[in-house]
Amino acid sequence: LETSARVLLQSYPALSVEACASDYDTALARMSSNERFGGRVLALFLGSNIGNFEPEEARRFLRSLRAVLRAGDALLVGADLKKERTILEAAYDDSLGVTAAFNLNLLARINRELDADFDLREFEHVAVYNEERGRVEAFVESRRAQRVRIRRLEMNVELAEGERIHTENSHKYDLAQLSQLATDAGFTRARTWHDAAGQFSSNLFVAVEEAGF
Known part of the structure; x- marks a missing residue:
């Protein structure tokens, strides 16, 4: 984080950079207590991190962010768009095994x-697109019937062959859902940019006047 801050300052010496390593809630509280700079504010929440939240969590997070902004300030939000099942499942089960390694690292x-004894060789990564819920669901699947001990929790886990442990959800959006998400959080979706294939998006949310903010 400090290295990134230094690189930004080297590239843009007129910037004022304050690095803050914390969870979202702590960072937002710190932002709300800081003295604002003059003029409008543009906050960035890039990549597709909004998809890591459950929908209600995403609304709560954006409302918390809206609470430290003023009407007219803006938020640039990255979001992965809904697309064909084959594209999504291939992306979350890549041929190089990067996503699989990331998922199995949880074990x-x-x-x-x-102090558990999961044998990572006895599990495999599985990614499935749930169209009804609009999300990619990641699992680790047991290759055989087995028992795992988790000593610090004083727990034994019995797993059948093919039984899955649900590890992660990654939510995808369409433009109507992004507009509704913005409205629910005290913004309006003013503009959207996307790649040539229409698979990914950057969305400009502008804070509106609303009671409670």
């Missing part, structure tokens, strides 16, 4: 931090 962390 490695449980082994390390909770």
Whole structure:
């Protein structure tokens, strides 16, 4: 984080950069207590991180962010758009195995931090697009019937062959849902930019006058 801040200052010496390593709630509280700079504010929430929230969590988070902005300020939000199942499932189960390694690392962390004995060779990564809920669901699937001990929790877990552990959801949006998300959080979706294939988007949310803010 500090390195990124220094690189930004080297590239844009007129910037004022204050790096803050924290969770979202702590950072938002810090933003609300800081003295504002003059003029309008543009906040950035890029990539497709909004998709890591459950829908209601996304609304709550954006409303918390709206609370530290004024009417007329803006938020640029990245969002992965809904697309064909084959495209999404291939993206979350890539041929290089990067996503699989990321997902199975959760079991490695449980082994390390909770003194468990998951054998990562006995699990495989599975990614499925749930069209009804508009999200990619990630699982680790047991290759055989097995028992896993999690010593720090004093827990034994019995897993059948093919049984899955649900590890992550990644929500996808269409433009109507993004407009509704903006409205629910005290913004209006003023403009959207997307790639040539229409698969990814950057959305300009502008804060509107609203009671409670």
